[in-house]
Amino acid sequence: MNTLSSTGSRSTNPTIAVLGFKRQLVYHLHFWAFIAVAPLVVVQWQHHHFLLSGLLILFCVNAALVIGLLRFRGTYFLKGRLFPLLAVVSAAYSTAINGHAGLYWAYPAASALFFLLPLREATASNIVFVSVMAVVSFMKFPEADFWRITFSLGITCLFSMIFAWLVGKLQTELSRLATTDPLTGCLNRSQLADVLNSQIQMRERYGRVSSLILLDLDYFKMINDQWGHLAGDKVLKEMALRLRNRLRENDQLFRIGGEEFMIVLPETAQQEANLLAHQLLTSISARPFLEDIKVTASASIAEVSNGETWSVWLNRADQALYDAKSQGRNQVVGAARHLATDSSNTDGFPAPIVS
Numbered sequence: 001m002n003t004l005s006s007t008g009s010r011s012t013n014p015t016i017a018v019l020g021f022k023r024q025l026v027y028h029l030h031f032w033a034f035i036a037v038a039p040l041v042v043v044q045w046q047h048h049h050f051l052l053s054g055l056l057i058l059f060c061v062n063a064a065l066v067i068g069l070l071r072f073r074g075t076y077f078l079k080g081r082l083f084p085l086l087a088v089v090s091a092a093y094s095t096a097i098n099g100h101a102g103l104y105w106a107y108p109a110a111s112a113l114f115f116l117l118p119l120r121e122a123t124a125s126n127i128v129f130v131s132v133m134a135v136v137s138f139m140k141f142p143e144a145d146f147w148r149i150t151f152s153l154g155i156t157c158l159f160s161m162i163f164a165w166l167v168g169k170l171q172t173e174l175s176r177l178a179t180t181d182p183l184t185g186c187l188n189r190s191q192l193a194d195v196l197n198s199q200i201q202m203r204e205r206y207g208r209v210s211s212l213i214l215l216d217l218d219y220f221k222m223i224n225d226q227w228g229h230l231a232g233d234k235v236l237k238e239m240a241l242r243l244r245n246r247l248r249e250n251d252q253l254f255r256i257g258g259e260e261f262m263i264v265l266p267e268t269a270q271q272e273a274n275l276l277a278h279q280l281l282t283s284i285s286a287r288p289f290l291e292d293i294k295v296t297a298s299a300s301i302a303e304v305s306n307g308e309t310w311s312v313w314l315n316r317a318d319q320a321l322y323d324a325k326s327q328g329r330n331q332v333v334g335a336a337r338h339l340a341t342d343s344s345n346t347d348g349f350p351a352p353i354v355s
């Protein structure tokens with residue numbers, strides 16, 4: 001049984017998928033920490049170490065709360081910040097009264113911090129952790145043991161920090177690769193539904209308008225046939241560059257088909273989007289691509305309407321783009337306010353436009 005809500009159903013959005021796996025990691029670390037520490041409560045109580053037993057009870061209660069809230073509500077209790085505090089205090093006090101038997105628990109606790117907290121917080125917590133353990137070791141053990149303990153614990157933290165940093169970099173790079181088109185660097189379809197839904201929510205909650213532009217190159221197949229696919233790829237890359245140069249920082253550019261692009265325009269009414277679409281077509285046709293390849297494009301615009309889904313919004317724009325193509329290309333057509341969706345299109349995406 002999956003311990004948390006299924007990540008498979010949300011794997012179409014890589015960012016959400018990564019978040020789901022992080023929650024799985026947090027869940028399992030707290031679960032197995034609870035399993036490991038719970039018996040020690042009884043052991044320390046039997047040895048009349050009542051304060052340490054109480055600290056371990058708090059540790060177990062925190063782990064149980066993290067597990068329960070992640071399992072049933074999907075929230076991270078106090079963002080895991082009780083774990084380092086209880087781990088430092090428990091490990092230091094246990095080492096002070098139990099000697100090496102308490103010291104052994106410092107190593108897994110220090111490593112776990114890098115998987116439970118943001119990297120900076122984990123690094124700061126471990127600096128405090130190593131410093132406290134160094135003081136306790138200096139007071140409890142011979143000098144030779146003090147140096148061995150301090151350096152071995154410090155190196156363990158250093159290796160864990162490097163590993164966590166590399167894993168974070170890898171997650172960021174994998175998310176980037178999964179959400180962007182490798183040729184043009186535009187966003188791809190993996191985040192399309194989430195982006196459009198966020199604009200729909202802004203419309204419904206705050207009355208803020210948003211529009212989208214669909215833009216498709218005219219006769220792109222002829223470019224591939226006449227100049228080759230390599231030239232076609234270069235045209236697409238330059239196309240994305242020209243589009244970006246005309247967009248605002250919060251506008252989002254997608255490549256959703258071979259030669260079809262989509263631009264999401266927050267806080268933009270259809271009239272403003274219409275003006276921008278004409279400017280984009282002008283910038284495309286104004287000068288040739290690759291010195292001698294002349295390109296035009298067709299575009300459609302659609303402002304989000306109250307009560308419609310993202311697929312209805314996108315399909316309205318797609319129908320308008322079809323009209324622009326059928327009416328002679330190299331023009332902008334505004335979408336009708338209400339248009340029924342095609343029930344045969346089960347994935348919610350518009351059918352590709354024929355160039």
